Amino acid sequence: AMAKAGLTNGYLMMLVAIIAGGLVGFLNGTLLTRLHLPHPFVSTLGMKNVLWGLALVVSGNQMLNNFPNEVQWLGKTTFKGFPVSFIIVILIFIFMHIFLTRTAMGRSIYCAGGNLEATRLSGIDTAKVLTFCYTLSGVMAALAGILSIGRSGISNGANAIQPYDTDAIAACIIGGASFTGGKGTMTGTMIGCLIIAVLRNGFALLSISSAWQNIVLGLVIILAVLMDVVRAYMDDKKRRLSTVK
Structure with missing residues (x-):
């Protein structure tokens, strides 16, 4: 929407995208943990189609290519012979590896995934853990979208269903x-x-x-x-x- 409106602040555009991704993930997690939906696919699949429809509405089903240089820099620039996008992926990999293996929340995620009820009985707030997972997933999805647009330089609402x-x-x-x-x-x-x-x-x-x-x-x-x-x-x-x- 910001690109279509002609806004040229790439940093603001990326920040808004990341926040939006986190909010969508938070909403998915809330639907699952607070409304007790029967299966994660219920909320996530429904949200996928909602967001696809919004992408088509916002873009007018037209290809957008007027993204700021800051966005395209992430996908088309190299550093010491390595693409910046690849370096970002490696940094995220290292961060997530440390987070999952060296922090209490990371271990709680594994516990909740292995046995949700046992994790709850052990005193861990499973709703908080699951909501955090969905929020983090939304942020990562937003980052992936930014890098994808940076590499191709274009965005099309029809491609949101890829x-x-x-x-x-x-x-x-x-x-x-x-x-x-x-x-x-x-x-x-x-x-x-x-x-x-x-x-x-x-x-x-x-x-x-x-x-x-x-x-x-x-x-x-x-x-x-x-x-x-x-x-x-x-x-x-x-x-x-x-x-x-």
């Missing part, structure tokens, strides 16, 4: 995160992202249609989920055997 969420889920599952929660590392997720990126780039180089790309990616997700189920079964079997002994 399957980035599917790629993100696939990367996490391939990287070792569990659908049941409580498992996953930043290193594994980064490896999953690299695998998805290699697949996407390979498909593009081979001129494979987007339909077949989605089919292959869907099969990869199913395979990763099956591996997660098998891994959970084997871990449970080991625990039962150790208990018997």
